[in-house]
Amino acid sequence: MTALGELSDGPAAAERPLNICLLGYRSHPHCGGQGVYLHYLSKALVEAGHSVDVISGQPYPELDPRVRLIKMPGLNLYEHANPTRALRPRHLLSWADFYEWFGKLTGAFAEPYAFGRRVARYLRRHGRHYDIVHDNQSLCYGLLDIEKSGVPVVATIHHPITRDRQLALDAAPDWFYRLLVRRWHSFLGMQIRVSRRLRYIVTVSSQSLNDIVAQFGVQRSQLQLIYNGIDTEIFRPLPEIARNPMRIMTTASADQPLKGLRFLLQAVALLRPRYPELEVLVVGKLKTGGATEQLLRELQLENTVQFVSGISNREMVEYYATAGMVVCPSLYEGFGLPAGEAMACGVPVISSDGGALPEVVGDAGIVVPAGDSGALSRAIDRLLGNAELSKALARKGRERIEQEFSWARAAQHLGNYYRRIIAQRSGVEGSNHISFSEKPRPGESAANSAKDLLTEQNRGKAA
Numbered sequence: 001m002t003a004l005g006e007l008s009d010g011p012a013a014a015e016r017p018l019n020i021c022l023l024g025y026r027s028h029p030h031c032g033g034q035g036v037y038l039h040y041l042s043k044a045l046v047e048a049g050h051s052v053d054v055i056s057g058q059p060y061p062e063l064d065p066r067v068r069l070i071k072m073p074g075l076n077l078y079e080h081a082n083p084t085r086a087l088r089p090r091h092l093l094s095w096a097d098f099y100e101w102f103g104k105l106t107g108a109f110a111e112p113y114a115f116g117r118r119v120a121r122y123l124r125r126h127g128r129h130y131d132i133v134h135d136n137q138s139l140c141y142g143l144l145d146i147e148k149s150g151v152p153v154v155a156t157i158h159h160p161i162t163r164d165r166q167l168a169l170d171a172a173p174d175w176f177y178r179l180l181v182r183r184w185h186s187f188l189g190m191q192i193r194v195s196r197r198l199r200y201i202v203t204v205s206s207q208s209l210n211d212i213v214a215q216f217g218v219q220r221s222q223l224q225l226i227y228n229g230i231d232t233e234i235f236r237p238l239p240e241i242a243r244n245p246m247r248i249m250t251t252a253s254a255d256q257p258l259k260g261l262r263f264l265l266q267a268v269a270l271l272r273p274r275y276p277e278l279e280v281l282v283v284g285k286l287k288t289g290g291a292t293e294q295l296l297r298e299l300q301l302e303n304t305v306q307f308v309s310g311i312s313n314r315e316m317v318e319y320y321a322t323a324g325m326v327v328c329p330s331l332y333e334g335f336g337l338p339a340g341e342a343m344a345c346g347v348p349v350i351s352s353d354g355g356a357l358p359e360v361v362g363d364a365g366i367v368v369p370a371g372d373s374g375a376l377s378r379a380i381d382r383l384l385g386n387a388e389l390s391k392a393l394a395r396k397g398r399e400r401i402e403q404e405f406s407w408a409r410a411a412q413h414l415g416n417y418y419r420r421i422i423a424q425r426s427g428v429e430g431s432n433h434i435s436f437s438e439k440p441r442p443g444e445s446a447a448n449s450a451k452d453l454l455t456e457q458n459r460g461k462a463a
Contacts, residue, residue, distance in 0.1 A: 014419055014422075014423060017049045017050045017051060018050045018051070018131045018132065018415065018418055018419070018422075019050070019051045019053075019129060019130045019131050020045055020050050020051065020052045020053070020130065020131065020132055020134060020418070021052075021053050021054075021055060021123070021127075021130040021132070021133045021134065022038055022041065022042055022052060022053070022054045022055070022134050022136065023054075023055050023056070023115075023119055023133065023134065023135040023136060023138060024038045024054065024055070024056040024057070024061065024136045024138070025056075025057045025111050025112045025115035025116075025136075025138040025140070026056070026057050026058065026059060026111060026115075027054075027056040027057075027059065027060060027061035027136075028059045028061075029059070029060075029061050029062040033158060033334075033335070033337055034136055034137065034158075035059075035061045035062070036337060037136060037156070037158070037228065038054055038056070038061045038063070038136055039061055039062055039063060039064075040228075040229060040231055040407045041407065041410065041411065041414075042054055042063055042064065042067040043063070043064040043066075043067065043407070044229065044407035044408055044410060044411035045411045045414070045415070046064060046066045046067055047408065047411070048408070048411045048412060048415055050415065052066075052067050052068070053067070053068045053069075053070055053130075054067055054068070054069050054070065055070045055072050055119055055122065056069065056070075056071065056072060057072050057073065057074050057076075057111065057115045057118075058071075058073055058074060058076040058079070059076075059079070070122075072115060072118050072119055072122065074096070074097070074100055074111060074114055074115060074118070075087075075091070075097060075100050075101055075104075077100065077101065077104040078104075083101070083104050083105065084105060086101060087101045095117065096113075096114040096115075096117040096118050097114070099113060099114055099117075100113075100114040106183065107180055107183040107184055108183055108184060108186050108187070109184050109185070109186075109187050110187070112138040112139065112140045112187050112190070112191070113140055113141065113187060113190060115138055115140060115142070116138060116140025116141050116142025116143065116145075117140075117141075117142055118142075119140075119142055119146075120142035120143075120145040120146055123146050123149065123151065124145070124146075124149055127146060127149055127150075127151045128150070128151070130151055131151075131152070131418065131422055132151070132152045132153075132154060132418045132421065132422065133146055133151050133152070133153050133154070134153075134154045134155070134156065134202075134414075134418075135153065135154070135155040135156065136155075136156050137155065137156055137157055137158055138155075139155055139157070139190065139191035139194045139195055139198075140190065140194065141190060141194060143155060143194055143198065144194060144197060144198075147198075152200070152418075152421050152422060152425050153198065153200065154198075154200045154201070154202060154417075154418070154421065155194075155195065155198055155200070155201050155202070156201075156202045156203070156204070157195065157201055157202075157203050157208065157212055157216075157334075158203070158204055158208065158334035158335060159203075159205075159207075159208045159211060159212075159332065159333070159334025159335075159355065159356075160208075160211050160212050160215045160216050161185065161188055161191065162188060162215045162216070163211065163215070163258070163332045163355075164185070164256075164258050164332075165181065165182075165185040165188065167257045167258050167331055167332070168181045168185075168257055168258075169181050169182070170257070171257040191216075192216050192217065195212070195216050195218050195222075196216065196217055196218055198222065199222060200222065200224070200417075200421055201218065201222050201223050201224070202223075202224050202225075202226050202414070202417070203223055203224070203225060203226075203334075204225075204226065204227055204228050204334055204335040204356070205225070205227065205334060205335050205355070205356030205359050205360075206225065206356070206359060207334070207355045207356040207359065208334040208335070208355070208356060209223055209225055211355075224417055226410055226413045226414055226417070227335070227404075227405060227409075227410060228335050228337065228340070228405065228407075228410060229405050229406045229407030229408070229409060229410045229411075230337070230340040230341055230343075230344045230401050230405050230406075230407070231313075231344075231407060232344050232401060232402055232406075234313050234314075234317060235313075235317055235320075235341045235344035235345050236317070236344060236345060236346070237321070237345055237346035237394075237398065238317060238318065238320075238321035238345075241318060241321035241322060242322070243321065243322060243323065243324060244279075244322050244323070244324055245324035245384070245387070245390075246275065246277045246278050246279060246324060246384075247279050247280075247281060247322055247323045247324050248264070248268065248278070248279070248280045248281070248323065248324065248325055248326075248327055248380065249280075249281045249282075249283070249319060249320065249322075249323035249325070249326045249327070249342070249347070250264055250280065250281075250282055250283070250326065250327045250328065250329065250338075251282075251283040251284060251328075251338040252264075252282055252283075252284045252329075252330075253284050253285075257331065258330060258331055258332055259284075259329070259330050259331075260329035260330045260331045260352060260354065260370065260371065261282065261284075261292060261329065262291075262292070262295055263329045263352075263371055263372070263373040263376055264280070264327050264329040264373075264376060265280070265292075265295055265296065265299055265301060265305065266299065266373035266376075266377075267373045267374075267376040267377035267380060268280055268299075268301060268304065268305075268377075268380075269299040269300075269301060270373070270374070270377040271377050271380060271381060271384075272301075272304070274381070275384060278304065278384075279304055279305075279306070280301075280304060280305040280306070281305075281306050281308065281319060281322075281323065282305060282306065282307045282308070283307075283308055283309070283311065283316065283319070283338075284307060284309060285307060285309040286307045316341070317345055320341070320342055320345035320347050321345065321347075323342075323347055324348075324383070324384070324390070325347060325348045325349070325350060325380070325383050325390065326338070326339070326342035326347045326348070326349050326350070327349075327350045327351075327376070327380065328342075328349065328350070328351040328352060328357055328361075329352050329354075329370075329376060330352055330354045330355065330357065330370070331352070331354045331355075331370045331371055332354045332355040332370070333354055333355040333356055333357050334355060334356055335356050335359075335360065336351070336355070336356055336357040336359075336360040336361070339351050339357055339360050339361055339365070340360050340401055340405055342397070343360075343361070343364060343365065343397030343398060343400060343401045344397070344398060344401040344402075345398075346394045346395070346397065346398045347394060347397070348365065348366075348383055348389075348390045348391075348393035348394045348397065349361055349364070349365035349366070349393065349397055350365060350366045350367075350368065350376065350379045350380060350383065351365050351366070351367050351368070352367070352368060352369065352370035352371070352372075352376075353367050353368070353369055353370055354370035354371075360405070361397075362400055362404075363396070364393060364396035364397040364399070364400040365393055365397060366379045366382070366383070366393070
């Protein structure tokens with residue numbers, strides 16, 4: 001009988017390239033971190049020699065040609081012109097379809113649950129082809145069904161969405177809006193229950209690791225820290241493009257409190273009298289009639305702030321090249337891809353200390369307290385008045401990303417982690433965690449590194 005993680009006609013998984021299945025319940029290629037994560041991780045794993053399939057719901061990711069996309073369509077109600085009329089008689093034969101439709105109509109976010117049912121059904125038929133299934137934060141009940149079928153399952157948790165829910169509740173204007181926030185986040189009960197039952201979870205920063213333990217009740221022994229990477233071939237300086245020192249660039253979902261855009265806008269309003277030529281470019285979509293549109297009117301910044309959305313990576317890099325600085329004002333980030341991408345492009349970065357952002361920025365940018373528009377305005381003023389400092393931070397930012405954050409490095413760590421899991425499941429080894437021989441990564445101290453946190457229960461002392 002073939003052991004789990006082996007092919008009957010080839011060498012054991014410890015020696016050969018792996019067959020990997022990555023899951024994403026929605027994977028928009030140009031906004032949000034999930035589609036970005038799947039794009040770069042799948043590409044890096046293929047370049048490491050593995051075979052990779054991505055199973056995704058709509059919107060679908062943009063993938064390297066060597067990666068196979070298996071489309072798992074749902075009702076895609078958030079892009080539907082009239083969701084109430086999206087249900088067809090055939091959908092009544094599918095609990096996943098009906099649940100997704102009913103959830104949307106009642107204010108819940110049902111996509112992760114529905115995707116889980118669909119993908120579990122698919123993998124019950126085709127899952128034995130894969131050595132491992134790696135979920136990208138759907139944390140759906142379907143993962144438990146997949147694991148029961150005999151295929152090892154890993155899940156990435158970028159950060160616990162309990163953070164998003166609390167920030168949205170704090171920003172809610174009244175009890176009815178708070179009720180809507182709680183209803184939309186009702187999927188969190190599923191995510192917490194599933195994450196507690198999964199044996200193998202990857203997270204992308206020390207901050208996220210600690211928050212997952214505290215807020216999801218997950219044991220540290222279930223968690224493995226593997227930092228994200230930045231594609232330094234795509235995200236690179238473009239010296240041929242003229243930089244506008246008065247342009248501030250940021251990436252933010254305009255009406256998502258977590259991203260802290262309002263604090264940047266307030267900081268810009270404070271600076272406008274001194275710098276009337278100041279302008280802000282927001283990579284994100286402005287919601288008509290939303291809180292951000294109202295704030296722009298109140299601060300008289302309608303002609304100062306421009307929004308762009310649906311842009312390619314190449315266009316993003318060109319926008320970075322035109323910016324005098326990039327500001328990341330988020331109240332919380334599980335990793336902070338926009339900061340890392342800006343640093344890779346050689347743009348000076350001002351960042352809040354929200355979540356894992358200081359782990360990415362380090363000493364190669366200016367870090368200010370999250371939610372403090374006054375501190376943000378002073379940091380922007382400091383860069384506007386000091387061209388030499390801007391140049392120094394731009395150079396240090398690029399160097400830091402090249403030295404510390406790499407998708408090839410992330411893929412190597414993940415490949416080793418996958419092999420250890422497969423070996424455990426086939427009874428070859430019994431250790432819960434792979435041991436990295438490299439020095440602690442950014443954000444880890446000698447006394448309290450993420451490696452120490454992860455191994456202390458098994459080894460009885462710090463690594």
